[in-house]
Amino acid sequence: MGRYVIRRLLQMIPVFVGATLLIFLMVNVMGDPVAGLCGDKECDPATAAQLRREFGLDKPVWQQYLTYMGNVFTGDFGTAFNGQKVTELMSTAFPVTIRLTVVAVLFEIVVGIALGVVTGLRRGRPVDTAVLVLTLVVISVPTFVTGLLLQLLLGVQWSWIRPSVSAEAPFGELIVPGLVLASVSLAYVTRLTRTSIAENRRADYVRTAIAKGLPRRRVVTRHLLRNSLIPVVTFIGTDVGALMGGAIVTERIFNIHGVGFQLYQGILRQNTQTVVGFVTVLVLVFLVANLLVDLLYAVLDPRIRYA
C-alpha cells in the first residue's frame, strides 16, 4: 500500500510539470499582456517596458517558466496585474469554490445514488422510465440554460432565493448553484448506479445473500450497493476536479467569486501569473482526487490489493 502510494506520488511529478508547462506556453502564445492594460490606447512605451521588466516578461519564455516554478516551490505564486498576490486571490477564491463543489458532490452522492438504486431495483417500472427521461433532459440541456432558467424562476419570478450569491458565499446561498453545477453529473451518476445495480442484482453473491435469509435492506446496502459503486466512485472522483475547474459558467451566472471567476478574468487580462497559478492548483486537486479514488477501490472491494 505505502509503496503504491509513493509510486503514484512520484508519477505525479512529470504530469505536474508537463501540465504547468503547457498552460504556461498557452498563455504566452496569446501575446504580450501589457498591451491590454491601457484600454483602447497604447501604453506609453517607457511604462510598458518598465512593466514588462517588473513582471519578467522581457526574458525568454523558458527562463520565465524556470523562475516561475522556482518561486512556486517557495510558495510565491507571483502578483496579478491589479497588484494583488496570487496567493491572496487563491485564499479568497478557493474556499468559495470548494464549498460550491462540496454542495455539488453531495447532490451527486445523495440524490444521484438514491435515484440510481431506486431505478435499478425497479427496472422497467414507471418510476424507472420517468427518471430515465428526466436524466436525458438534464444531460441534453446545457448548464447555462438550466442555470439562467432556475435563476429567473426562483430568483426573480418567485423570489425564493437571491439571484446572485453574496461575497461571503455561505452554504445556504450555494444550494441552487450547486444543484445547477451538479445537474449533468448527477444524471450520469444516476444512470451509472442504475446500470450497475441492475446488473449485479442477478449476480450469484446476491442470490446467495438472499438465500441465506438476510434482510432485504442488508442485501441491498452491504452486498449489492457496495459492489456496484466502483464505477460510480471513479466517476465522482474525477468529477471533483472537473467541477472545480468547470464551475466557470455556473459561477458567472450566479456571480460567485470563486476559481472560475479568477480564471476567466485572468484569461481575459492575459494574466499569466493568475492563470498558471490557479491551473497548477487545479491540476494538483485532480491528481490527488484520482489517487484517492484508486485507494477507495480497495476499501470497496476487498479483492483489490495494492502492492
Place this chain on the structure above:
Amino acid sequence: MRGARHATWIAGAAAVALAATACGGGGGSDGGDGSGVLSSSWGDPQNPLEPANTNEVQGGKVLDMVFRGLKRYDAKTGEAKDMLAEKIETSDSQNFTVTVEDGWTFSNGEKVTARSFVDAWNYGASLKNNQKNAYFFAYIDGYDEVHPESGKQSADTMSGLKVTGERTFTIRLDQKFSTFPDTLGYAAFAPLPRAFFDDHDAWLKKPVGNGPYTVESYTKGSQMSLRKWDDYPGDDKAENGGVDLKVYTDNNTAYTDLMAGNLDLVDDVPASQLKNAKSDLGDRYINTPAGIIQTLAFPFYDDDWNKDGGEKVRKGLSMAIDRDQITDTIFQKTRTPATDWTSPVLGDDGGYEKGLCGDACEYDPEQAKKLIEEGGGLPGGQVKISYNADTGSHREWVDAVCNSINNALDNDKACVGSPVGTFADYRNRITQSKMSGPFRAGWQMDYPLIQNFLQPLYYTNASSNDGKWSDKEFDGLVDKANAETDTGKAVQYFQQAEEVLRDEMAAIPLWYQNGSAGYSDRLSDVALNQFSVPVYNEIKVG
C-alpha cells in the same frame, strides 16, 4: 494580518446585512433623510486604485467619489468648473499660476495644499511608479527627464512644477496649450495626502481622498463600501448615506439582481437586455450620450491602404454602411450615427458639429460603389474588419457592417469580420502594426475637449494614432489651435483640422455611444455624466 482580514470581512457582511434590511424596509425608516445606502454594480478594477493609474470606468467610479480635483466637469454641460481651484491664471497659455481654495482637507484631516497637487503629479509622471496615465503630464516641462522614452529617468520631479506658497503653485508647459486648465478635471490630476506616500500599501487597501465619500471597507475583487463624509467641505455633498459597490462578473446577473430587487443601480445594461429594459424599468431606464465614439481605423503603414485614390475607397466604404439601421436594430438606439469625429457631449461651443462629415457619412450604396471603383477597388478584393471578440458585443455590429457593405457592393465576399480572441492580443497586433485592413477603434474621451478627440488619435505619432495616419496640414492646424488663447478661435481651428480628416477619411466615424443605466424605485435623481459614470453624490435614496 489574518485577524485583520477577518475583521473587514465581518464589517462587509454587516454592511450587506444592513443594505439588505434597508431593501426589505421598502423605504420606510431611511426615506428621504439622506441616510439611505444604495448598492451599485461594479467591476473589478484592472489596475491598483491610484489616480494616475486608473484608466477605465470601474476604477474611475471610485475615484470620482473619493477625490475632487482643481476642476470638475459639469455632469450636464461638460463645462470644466473650478472645484478646488480658486483661480488659474495665465498670460501666455504656457505658464499657469494655480491658487488652491482655502478650507479643503482630506478625510483624514490633512489640509489640501499646493504640495498635495505637485507631489501627486510628480508621482504620477515618474517612470519608476508605473503609472499608466503618466502621459497626461507630458505637456508639463521636465516630463522628459522623469519619464524618458528609454533608459533611466534623470530626475524625480518635473522642473515645470513649482510650489510658490502654501496654496499656490506654478505650471510651465513645454508648448502653448490654451485649454490646459480644462484638462485638470481628469482624475489623474487629483491631489494626494501624505499617507499615500508614507504607507502606500495601507493606502491602497483603503484609499483616502478629499471627495464627498470615504472608503469604509474594501474587499478586493468583491465589494467596496463607501460612506458619506459628513465633514466634506465642498458644496456637492452626498445626498445619500453611502454607496456599496458590488463586483459582478457578468452584467446580465447584475441586471437580474436589479429585477429581483437585490441591487439598486446597474450602470451597464447588457446588450441582450436593451430590448426589455424600457418595458422592465420604464422611466427608470436612462440612456444619455457619453463621450465615446466608435470608428474604423485604417492601417496607413500598409501600402495597400496608403496609395493614391485610397481616400475614395475609404469614403466609399463609409457610404456603404447603413448606420441608422445598425444603431436601431443592434444597439436599440443606445448609439447614434456619427456625423463628425467628436461627440455630442462637447456641445456646439465645445466643437461638436453635427453633419461635419457630410455626404461621406450618409448611406448611399450607388455612390459607394462608384467611389470604390474610382479609387481602384478594394485592396486585395476584400476588406477584413478586425475586432476583439471577448467583450462589448463587437461581433454583432461588425457582421452587420460587413453585411451592409456586401449588400451595397453586390458582392458577398467584399467584407468579412476578423475576430481576435482577447483584447490584449488585439491591442498587441495594433501596436505592432500588424493590421492588414480596417479595424475597430473606440475612443473614450479623457476630458470633454475637442482637442482630446483629435490630437491623441490623428496627430502624427500621437499616443493613440493606431493607424499611423499622418498629415502635415492637420498637424499644423492642431498646433495653431493649441497656441490660440481665445477658446472660440481654437475650436474653429480644431474643426478645420477635422475637415482635413474628413477629406482624407483617415478613419470612418461609425456612431456615438450612449451610457445606459437602470435603477430601482428606491432611487431618484439618477444621472450619468459624460464618462457614463453615475453621478453618485446626487442620487437620493427613499
